Amino acid sequence: MTRPARAFVAVALALTLFAPSAAAFEAEARDRRTPGATEQTAEAYAVPVRRRVTYSVTTRGRITASLKVFRRQAQETFEDPRGWRAGGVQFRRVRRGGDFTLVLAAAGTLPSFAAGCSVQWSCRVGRHVVINQLRWAHASPAWNAAGRSLRDYRHLVVNHETGHWLGLGHASCGGRGRAPVMMQQSKGTGGCRFNPWPLPGEAAAVRRR
Numbered sequence: 001m002t003r004p005a006r007a008f009v010a011v012a013l014a015l016t017l018f019a020p021s022a023a024a025f026e027a028e029a030r031d032r033r034t035p036g037a038t039e040q041t042a043e044a045y046a047v048p049v050r051r052r053v054t055y056s057v058t059t060r061g062r063i064t065a066s067l068k069v070f071r072r073q074a075q076e077t078f079e080d081p082r083g084w085r086a087g088g089v090q091f092r093r094v095r096r097g098g099d100f101t102l103v104l105a106a107a108g109t110l111p112s113f114a115a116g117c118s119v120q121w122s123c124r125v126g127r128h129v130v131i132n133q134l135r136w137a138h139a140s141p142a143w144n145a146a147g148r149s150l151r152d153y154r155h156l157v158v159n160h161e162t163g164h165w166l167g168l169g170h171a172s173c174g175g176r177g178r179a180p181v182m183m184q185q186s187k188g189t190g191g192c193r194f195n196p197w198p199l200p201g202e203a204a205a206v207r208r209r
Contacts (some may be wrong), residue, residue, distance in 0.1 A: 002157030010204050045081050045117040050088030050207060054098035057130075061106025065137055067093050070104050072133075073151070077158045082197040084162060100127045100165050102158075121186060124164035131157055140186040156185060156196035163198065166206050 057071050071093070077083055078091035085091075110117040113130055117123035122132045138144075138188075139153035159181045171180035173192035179185050181198045198206075 004038050009204055031071065037048035040109060047086055047088050049090045050209055052090045054092050055096045055100045055102050056094050056096050056098045059104050063104055065104065065131060067104065073154055074102055074158050077155045082157055084158065084198060084206060086198060086203040089166065092111060100129055103128055103130045104133055104136065105130050107132050107198050122161050124161045129161045135186065142188045143186060143194060148194050152196045156181065159196060159198060165207055168202065168205060
C-alpha cells in the first residue's frame with residue numbers, strides 16, 4: 001500500500017472511531033428541546049385534552065442527583081399515556097412559575113415545606129410537588145424488595161405526588177390486583193401488585209374534576 005493510501009485509511013479509521021453515533025446525536029437533540037416539547041401527537045392518546053397545566057422545576061438543599069435527568073424523566077412520566085394524561089391532563093414545563101412547582105429536594109429539607117412532611121418520603125404542599133432526593137435515587141425498601149425497577153419507582157412518585165396536586169387523596173387496596181397509584185406504595189401494598197400508573201378509576205376521577 002502506498003504512503004498516501006495508508007494516510008487515507010488512517011484518517012478514515014479515526015473518523016469512524018471518534019465520530020458521534022446517531023444515538024448520541026439523538027440524545028443531545030432530546031436534551032436541547034424546548035421545555036415541555038413532546039414527540040407524541042394527540043393521536044397517541046385515547047383521551048382528549050381536558051385540562052392544560054404548566055409547571056416549573058426547582059431544587060431545595062444540596063442536590064447530587066442529575067437535574068437534567070430529573071427534568072427529562074418527570075416530563076416523560078407526564079407525557080406517558082398510562083399516566084395522568086389518561087385523565088385528560090396535558091403538562092407543559094415552563095422556565096419559572098406555572099400552575100405548580102416540581103421540586104427535587106434533599107431529604108433533610110422536607111420538613112421545611114410543612115410539619116407533616118417527613119425526611120423519609122416525598123410530599124405535596126400547596127403548589128409544591130416535592131420529590132425526596134433519597135427516594136428518587138434509591139426508591140424505597142418495600143419497592144426494592146418486590147424487585148421493581150428504579151425507573152418505575154420514579155414514575156410512581158411523580159404520579160403519586162402530582163395526583164395529590166390534582167386533588168386526589170390516598171387510596172387503599174383490597175389485597176389483590178394492581179395497587180392504586182394514590183396508595184402509599186413506598187411503604188407497601190398489602191398484597192396488591194406494585195403499580196406506578198393511575199388505575200382507570202383514578203384517571204376517571206381526574207377527568208371529572
